[in-house]
Amino acid sequence: MTNKTALPNQNISGEKKGNISWIQCNFCEQWFHSTKELIEFKTIDLYCPNCHEEFKPEKSKKIIIA
Ligand SMILES: [Zn+2]
Helix, strand or coil, X not given: CCCEEXXXXXXXXXXXXXXXXXXXXXXXXXXXXXXXXXXXXXXXXXXXXXXXXXXXXXXXXXXXXX
């Protein structure tokens, strides 16, 4: 089971595909930016700029990798 969604066909300019990700905070349900690298570092806490919670990527409500 995963909370990750990869968007298809986002490679408009032929570069930087998969570098920008959207995280949905599990606490306030707001979306914020992160990078794919940070998400895949499972030991690093993501920081929600909206409610100031910190949480591991797998605890986020939803992740979209664009
Ligand atoms: Zn939040």
